[in-house]
Amino acid sequence: MQIEQIYTGCLAQGAYYITSNGEALIIDPLRETKPYLDRLERDGVKLKYIFETHFHADFVSGHVDLSKETGAPIVYGPNAKCEFECISAKDGQEFEIGNIKIKVLHTPGHTMESSTYLLIDENGKDHAIFSGDTLFIGDVGRPDLAQKAASMTQEQLAGILFQSLRNKIMTLADDVIVYPAHGAGSACGKNMSKETVSTIGEQKTKNYALRADMTETEFIQEVTDGLLPPPAYFGMNVAMNKKGYDSFEHVLDLGMRALSVIEFETSAEETGALLLDTRKNGEFAKGFIPQSINIGIDGDFAPWVGALIADVQQPILIICEVGKEEETVTRLSRVGFDNLIGHLAGGYDSWQKAGKEIDVVNRITAEQFATEVKIGQSKVIDIRKETEYSAEHVEDAYNKPLALINDWIKDVDTNEHFYLHCAGGYRSMIAASILEARGFRNFTEIEGGFNAIAKTSLPKTDFICQSKILK
Structure with missing residues (x-):
């Protein structure tokens, strides 16, 4: 058995790739499928299942494309209603992958379909949990993201989360490893640690939300205190994860269209597209295309795009450093910004050399x-x-x-x-x-x-x- 955490710093997100005896499973994959397909081919294993811990709000998962590419079924926990073919597993249901098993632990509260996956090793021992947004290192998932879908208040959801943690997770052995879906920097919690792996025992000691003497009332108050409004794009990402989406390859083709200065200018005028400049802030300050917005690719790019642009249907024209086009498109697609018109061929330099109007920041x-x-x-x-x-x-x-x-x-x-x-x-x-x-x-x-x-x-x-x- 091999477990690999594939951590993406920009989204503070952890996907998991697990193999056993010629078979594999992937939990909460990112949108682009090629890295996973390459890994499967390299390891000579067959993808048997794609597990999703819940309908993600902060990124678009790769489950739909990955299932089409491999034939592996998509598995959610109870209450999941997909608009594509998927398995809505029962609480306690087990899935065999090679010599190991994955047991579904329904742990609602963050969302009503949220589930934790318990890995049982070759010897029948509880080895690890993949806790999604139910349990983080140092925190738990925010209980306000599913209010509309669940017709519940955040306090009611927090109460449900309290019971999930006490009855399904804290009853596990202290040496069971905890692999969460997110770490520090994600908007899915408020007090997450920079660490991305822990144990049940360590979390019982260090996680404020798992204090043994904590009452449900205290839990609800502490978990809901100080919650900032979720980014506007969250609901749109949930919808894409439930309904499906255009293939990543199609989105990549759109964004990789190289536009001359004239084509770029014409497209901007005709479409009203947002001009997104992903260069470093120091370069942007010295000169940029008027009306363009700078969100640097080298920082927390995707979360800030989602938080500030908000509407995933917004048409976008890209200005980026030459050679960064594919990375920019990929990272936009991870948060559902698929309406890409293309990028400026040659980047900002081509605009400047064409003698076009520029702006600067003081x-x-x-x-x-x-x-x-x-x-x-x-x-x-x-x-x-x-x-x-x-x-x-x-x-x-x-x-x-x-x-x-x-x-x-x-x-x-x-x-x-x-x-x-x-x-x-x-x-x-x-x-x-x-x-x-x-x-x-x-x-x-x-x-x-x-x-x-x-x-x-x-x-x-x-x-x-x-x-x-x-x-």
């Missing part, structure tokens, strides 16, 4: 910022998460998280200059590009963000009254 170093800013007089907007801001921030700065930019941007006074920063420059350049696309020019973005600012002599604090407003 970016300064942290040292310049420290010299220019007047604490108490200058306006400083910190777009990091609330938790980052609370830990330490520039004195008298306002906290306006990037994820909420569509809410706070309408309160920005166009006649008042402000400084803009995040932690390192990635998120603040996203914000800068959105601001400029909407006509705001009255700001200065800080290179290196708070990481660089912290090295200056500027006064810093851990509190500011947020009753102040931008205007």
Whole structure:
């Protein structure tokens, strides 16, 4: 028996590839199937089952394409209603793969079909669980994503999750290994560890949600406290995972269409497509196609695309570094952005060489910022998460998280200059590009963000009254 965790950092997502005696299973696969098909061929094994822990909200799974390619059936837990052929397994049902078994443990709460898969090894011993979004390392799945589908409140779902954890997972032996679907950085939980593997015993000791003395009321309160609204694209990804989708190869063909400068310009005018520039933030600041949005491929690309663009049907034109076209298309497809028109042949350089209009971002170093800013007089907007801001921030700065930019941007006074920063420059350049696309020019973005600012002599604090407003 071999177990491999295939972890994708951009999505903080873990898929699992398991083989035993010439047969294989895959749990929660990513959208692109070729890596799995290549692995199966290399190992000389037959894919017997594709297991899904639940209908994922944060990414589009590869189950439909993988099943078509291999003939392997798709398995969900109880209550799963697919619009394609699948097995909706019963609680306790077992599936044989080589010399091992997978037992379905129905663990609703995150969603009502959520299930944990227990791997029973060749000796009949409980070896590991693949817990999906039911149990993370250091956290549990948020109980607010299935409210509409389940016609329940998040508190009711949290109560169901409490019972699932106590009755199905905490009863397992302490040495059973825990393999979750996500790690730190995913929006499917709020307190996930950077670790991606643990044991039941370790989680009983370290996971706040598995405290032995915790009551159901306490669990509900702690799990639902401080939940931010889920990204808008989550519901659309759930629908794609339930209903099916265009093949990844078709989406790749669309995105890989190389458009000349003239074709690119014409397509932008005719389709109203969003111009997505995936270059590094430093390069974008020096020059970009007007109205384009910068979300760098080298950062948390797919989650930010989903959070900020939101509508997976939005037509997109890509501007990227030459050689990064396929990676960009692949990572867009993982979160369901399939309506791709093509990419600019030769990247931004071809646009610039054609003598077309360009735009820039007013970016300064942290040292310049420290010299220019007047604490108490200058306006400083910190777009990091609330938790980052609370830990330490520039004195008298306002906290306006990037994820909420569509809410706070309408309160920005166009006649008042402000400084803009995040932690390192990635998120603040996203914000800068959105601001400029909407006509705001009255700001200065800080290179290196708070990481660089912290090295200056500027006064810093851990509190500011947020009753102040931008205007």
